[in-house]
Amino acid sequence: MLQQTRVGAVLEHYRRFLRRFPTVQKLAAARESSILAAWSGLGYYRRARMMHAAAKVIVKEQAGRFPASAEQLSALPGIGRYTAAAIASIAFDEPTAVVDGNVKRVLRRLVADNLSDELLWETAQELLTQARPGDFNQAMMELGATICLPRQPRCSVCPVYEQCDSRGSLPKPKTLGRQNKRMIHYALDCHNGSVFLVRRPKDASLMPGMWELPEIPGANGVSPWLTLRHSITVTDYQVAVSQVSASDQSDGKWISKGRLARLPLTGLARKILRAAKLI
DNA sequence: TAAGCGTGGTA
DNA sequence: TTACCAAGCTT
Numbered sequence: 001m002l003q004q005t006r007v008g009a010v011l012e013h014y015r016r017f018l019r020r021f022p023t024v025q026k027l028a029a030a031r032e033s034s035i036l037a038a039w040s041g042l043g044y045y046r047r048a049r050m051m052h053a054a055a056k057v058i059v060k061e062q063a064g065r066f067p068a069s070a071e072q073l074s075a076l077p078g079i080g081r082y083t084a085a086a087i088a089s090i091a092f093d094e095p096t097a098v099v100d101g102n103v104k105r106v107l108r109r110l111v112a113d114n115l116s117d118e119l120l121w122e123t124a125q126e127l128l129t130q131a132r133p134g135d136f137n138q139a140m141m142e143l144g145a146t147i148c149l150p151r152q153p154r155c156s157v158c159p160v161y162e163q164c165d166s167r168g169s170l171p172k173p174k175t176l177g178r179q180n181k182r183m184i185h186y187a188l189d190c191h192n193g194s195v196f197l198v199r200r201p202k203d204a205s206l207m208p209g210m211w212e213l214p215e216i217p218g219a220n221g222v223s224p225w226l227t228l229r230h231s232i233t234v235t236d237y238q239v240a241v242s243q244v245s246a247s248d249q250s251d252g253k254w255i256s257k258g259r260l261a262r263l264p265l266t267g268l269a270r271k272i273l274r275a276a277k278l279i
Numbered sequence: 280t281a282a283g284c285g286t287g288g289t290a
Numbered sequence: 291t292t293a294c295c296a297a298g299c300t301t
Contacts, residue, residue, distance in 0.1 A: 083298075
């Protein structure tokens with residue numbers, strides 16, 4: 001859950017997720033839609049699918065025993081170099097350094113050089129406190145998250161200021177492309193305690209198989225019931241929601257209010273249904 | 280190597 | 291308001 005996602009955004013989902021899937025066996029046996037429903041709103045849904053796949057490998061091929069080394073962990077789906085090192089060092093005391101976005105920034109400032117990825121990993125490994133690798137790794141990430149901030153580093157309270165070659169300066173990050181903007185209209189078709197929802201195609205690149213409100217053509221002259229902003233990857237959406245019938249023109253399903261929570265909704269659909277006090 | 284993948288917080 | 295960016299991974 002923490003891959004590219006802040007701790008604050010994860011906490012509530014994490015607790016709910018562990019209540020729902022308390023063991024790797026339960027997770028492995030679950031249906032994908034149940035897992036996606038618990039993940040709904042967190043984004044990067046591929047992470048959930050891959051964690052499901054990893055749970056199945058652990059249960060079926062390794063008798064439910066977790067791999068305990070970074071090398072073995074990185075063989076699991078969805079576990080790359082960072083996550084393997086994080087689990088191995090924090091959970092199993094393996095002396096392996098992590099490099100995440102925070103550590104990259106800290107190290108590049110510390111040595112005042114735009115180190116390549118490979119050099120960053122080597123440097124982190126050299127600095128690692130062998131006796132307490134998990135604590136060291138978490139301290140490095142925490143330093144980046146709380147003091148060595150991207151925009152305004154708090155050098156005056158930094159514990160390694162004396163050893164820092166740059167004292168806070170950092171090569172200007174290259175600016176990314178501007179976000180696309182788009183207007184999109186949805187129908188909120190709701191009666192008898194049910195909402196009409198549609199399912200995204202299984203082969204969609206974005207959020208495949210997840211449920212959302214039916215999209216409708218806009219500009220019918222009627223002002224929408226609700227407007228909001230929502231950004232998905234590289235697109236900023238201006239969203240308009242109208243309470244109109246859509247069940248005749250869209251291939252979807254009526255979902256009763258009580259079942260909404262168990263459905264893998266997109267984050268945007270969840271936001272709209274919450275605004276409508278349906279969940 | 281670089282693009283694609285979600286969403287929310289922050290300045 | 292806009293733009294950046296977060297405990298990255300896969301293809």
